[in-house]
Amino acid sequence: xxxxxxxxxxxxxxxxxxxxxxxxxxxxxxxxxxxxxxxxxxxxxxxxxxxxxxxxxxxxxxxxxxxxxxxxxxxxxxxxxxxxxxxxxxxxxxxxxxxxxxxxxxxxxxxxxxxxxxxxxxxxxxxxxxxxxxxxxxxxxxxxxxxxxxxxxxxxxxxxxxxxxxxxxxxxxxxxxxxxxxxxxxxxxxxxxxxxxxxxxxxxxxxxxxxxxxxxxxxxxxxxxxxxxxxxxxxxxxxxxxxxxxxxxxxxxxxxxxxxxxxxxxxxxxxxxxxxxxxxxxxxx
Amino acid sequence: xxxxxxxxxxxxxxxxxxxxxxxxxxxxxxxxxxxxxxxxxxxxxxxxxxxxxxxxxxxxxxxxxxxxxxxxxxxxxxxxxxxxxxxxxxxxxxxxxxxxxxxxxxxxxxxxxxxxxxxxxxxxxxxxxxxxxxxxxxxxxxxxxxxxxxxxxxxxxxxxxxxxxxxxxxxxxxxxxxxxxxxxxxxxxxxxxxxxxxxxxxxxxxxxxxxxxxxxxxxxxxxxxxxxxxxxxxxxxxxxxxxxxxxxxxxxxxxxxxxxxxxxxxxxxxxxxxxxxxxxxxxxx
Numbered sequence: 001x002x003x004x005x006x007x008x009x010x011x012x013x014x015x016x017x018x019x020x021x022x023x024x025x026x027x028x029x030x031x032x033x034x035x036x037x038x039x040x041x042x043x044x045x046x047x048x049x050x051x052x053x054x055x056x057x058x059x060x061x062x063x064x065x066x067x068x069x070x071x072x073x074x075x076x077x078x079x080x081x082x083x084x085x086x087x088x089x090x091x092x093x094x095x096x097x098x099x100x101x102x103x104x105x106x107x108x109x110x111x112x113x114x115x116x117x118x119x120x121x122x123x124x125x126x127x128x129x130x131x132x133x134x135x136x137x138x139x140x141x142x143x144x145x146x147x148x149x150x151x152x153x154x155x156x157x158x159x160x161x162x163x164x165x166x167x168x169x170x171x172x173x174x175x176x177x178x179x180x181x182x183x184x185x186x187x188x189x190x191x192x193x194x195x196x197x198x199x200x201x202x203x204x205x206x207x208x209x210x211x212x213x214x215x216x217x218x219x220x221x222x223x224x225x226x227x228x229x230x231x232x233x234x235x236x237x238x239x240x241x242x243x244x245x246x247x248x249x250x251x252x253x254x255x256x257x258x259x260x261x262x263x264x265x266x267x268x269x270x271x272x273x274x275x276x277x278x279x280x281x282x283x284x285x
Numbered sequence: 286x287x288x289x290x291x292x293x294x295x296x297x298x299x300x301x302x303x304x305x306x307x308x309x310x311x312x313x314x315x316x317x318x319x320x321x322x323x324x325x326x327x328x329x330x331x332x333x334x335x336x337x338x339x340x341x342x343x344x345x346x347x348x349x350x351x352x353x354x355x356x357x358x359x360x361x362x363x364x365x366x367x368x369x370x371x372x373x374x375x376x377x378x379x380x381x382x383x384x385x386x387x388x389x390x391x392x393x394x395x396x397x398x399x400x401x402x403x404x405x406x407x408x409x410x411x412x413x414x415x416x417x418x419x420x421x422x423x424x425x426x427x428x429x430x431x432x433x434x435x436x437x438x439x440x441x442x443x444x445x446x447x448x449x450x451x452x453x454x455x456x457x458x459x460x461x462x463x464x465x466x467x468x469x470x471x472x473x474x475x476x477x478x479x480x481x482x483x484x485x486x487x488x489x490x491x492x493x494x495x496x497x498x499x500x501x502x503x504x505x506x507x508x509x510x511x512x513x514x515x516x517x518x519x520x521x522x523x524x525x526x527x528x529x530x531x532x533x534x535x536x537x538x539x540x541x542x543x544x545x546x547x548x549x550x551x552x553x554x555x556x557x558x559x560x561x562x563x564x565x566x567x568x569x570x
Contacts, residue, residue, distance in 0.1 A: 010512070010545045013552065016551055067352035070554070231383075266301055266355070270296055
């Protein structure tokens, strides 16, 4: 698959790159970020790869510019890949009408409803096509793959892992939308992308997936700021996911509540090193 | 002086705040960032303060969002203040015609030419009014003040220090415009703000100021990426400043060239911790 290099910038002795490519699954051109740690640049040493999924309204740029992950990823020797949050450059009616549906709000599902089903297959893009592209073009270590994300992307990271037992050896989430079937953001997105039948939503809902999970044991590291307006506004509902996990021996959770932190990139930046270190520990084990 | 709190966000156990106030010197409202380390928030412990001056096109936001300075400033217990790069909300003919003159390009001088002289007094704002506002409103440690900056702001940091011997106990610069009288950016700005007589430029040119400096010994930490397009394009000319310093016993320079780094915030983010540590060492001595 052909990749077009948009930019490459030296960062912490590694390289922060941005690429563009044509996605067959999404049927449009997509942009993503790749950070290569020094070893992957210098002598193409194979490194574990961690995928970061961003939240509503983000492109690939927010995480790359604001989270400050590069320093710790360089030190730990991790490749970090972060895709965009929806198909781009397509032309669907209503795609730009709201910040929480359509452009910038793909919700990491495979849409079944017209017209979204033509392009909005972010789940397949993130779990299949993008890793193929990444493995073909960068020195990734086979079988060493992690995933994490923020808010809508935290939801994405959780469902990608829970729907594919064993595919990711490390999973974490900042302020994830943990039970989308039960919150306004999720209900709007799922109705639009998946239709009104809520039974069809359950395979895309982390809390529901945790309830039914009966495969390879999986640890989930959930991070949450206590002063997060969207926690208070009942959009995130981590308590539902934690309750479901508490009654399932196949799921282990680490939950860290951060006193006084909100939903912003300042919160992410404060704890990103801890997450990168967590992924490194599991992926380099 | 009255400060309006625009936002406060917890960051690395400290607080990243943004304030707005009316500047008498600039005769307009100005916005600036203040990071308070944990000790300054919790029990108002007096802390050294470091001023960061940004480059062309920036507002207060770029440094706050992209440099990742907060982690090291929190650890070192430094207050970090970063102003905007020009007067705002004024209405001067031509102020928005170019990225390198007028709005976002105040160049940290006191303009003498009409119409700029009415508002464009960033030098006095940064060295006098803003520190007064900061000292009145935050727990700063008297006599412990540093200054640094990037590109146009590196120039600003250098001239603020060189024109005020002893005022700043620590001075550093990322990719500073080191000899503005001799580069296109500086010549355009100085002609516009200071007039065509190049003799009047010399008091605002770091290389010229270094040549004539004969006061309290001053150390300058100059940082420069080797792959910086503006270095290659002769906008920065650090070699001129270093040559002038080499023949002046009152000026000591530390020069670090960073192989392969460009002019971006990725470069700043890579070395910001080293600069913060440098300021902390001198300010806490």
